[in-house]
């Protein structure tokens with residue numbers, strides 16, 4: 001089985017990559033499979049820049065091809081926040097529940113039509129001695145006033161996908177992987193780098 005390393009410590013992302021890549025014949029390794037790998041500082045100004053920082057740092061460390069994912073929630077009524085700061089929106093501790101509470105509080109009094117948002121995902125592939133490639137995927141939705149659903153991770157319970165009439169957290173993992181920003185970006189990656197994932 002071919003191995004692919006994803007430079008993430010997020011178990012929600014890790015499960016999604018496993019579910020998407022295992023049927024394509026890959027064994028997925030993430031940073032959760034290794035001890036003591038330091039966090040790569042996300043000092044970029046865009047999802048792409050942060051994905052490149054993570055992919056290149058871990059590729060250099062392992063001497064291998066590495067894919068990194070930088071993603072987040074962009075809310076129109078909040079001028080694009082939490083955006084690249086999604087993981088630590090309510091504080092350094094990276095707490096999904098606190099992050100959701102903060103977004104809901106900031107949107108109190110904002111009516112449904114103005115609660116549009118999108119999930120964004122930049123994937124970067126770092127190949128030793130080659131130029132790093134990036135792709136980008138988005139998924140449009142609306143922020144509800146309360147949580148719904150048990151699946152997924154992060155902001156999924158408050159992100160309503162209009163065409164599915166469900167929140168991301170009400171979709172099964174398979175259903176989420178058919179429409180998500182992450183799966184769209186991965187499909188683009190297959191087009192850009194067919195030798196890697198084809």
Ligand SMILES: O=c1nc[nH]c2c1ncn2[C@H]1C[C@H](O)[C@@H](COP(=O)(O)OP(=O)(O)OP(=O)(O)O)O1
Nearest residue numbers: 008009010069070071072073086087153154155156
């Ligand atoms: O499908 C998603 N469904 C719900 N929430 C999501 C999704 N995709 C990203 N998100 C949220 C989670 C986290 O608050 C932030 C990602 O931040 P991001 O820095 O890319 O990841 P992270 O720090 O959790 O792990 P790592 O950097 O090790 O990959 O956006």
Ligand SMILES: [Mg+2]
Nearest residue numbers: 010042070087
């Ligand atoms: Mg991060």
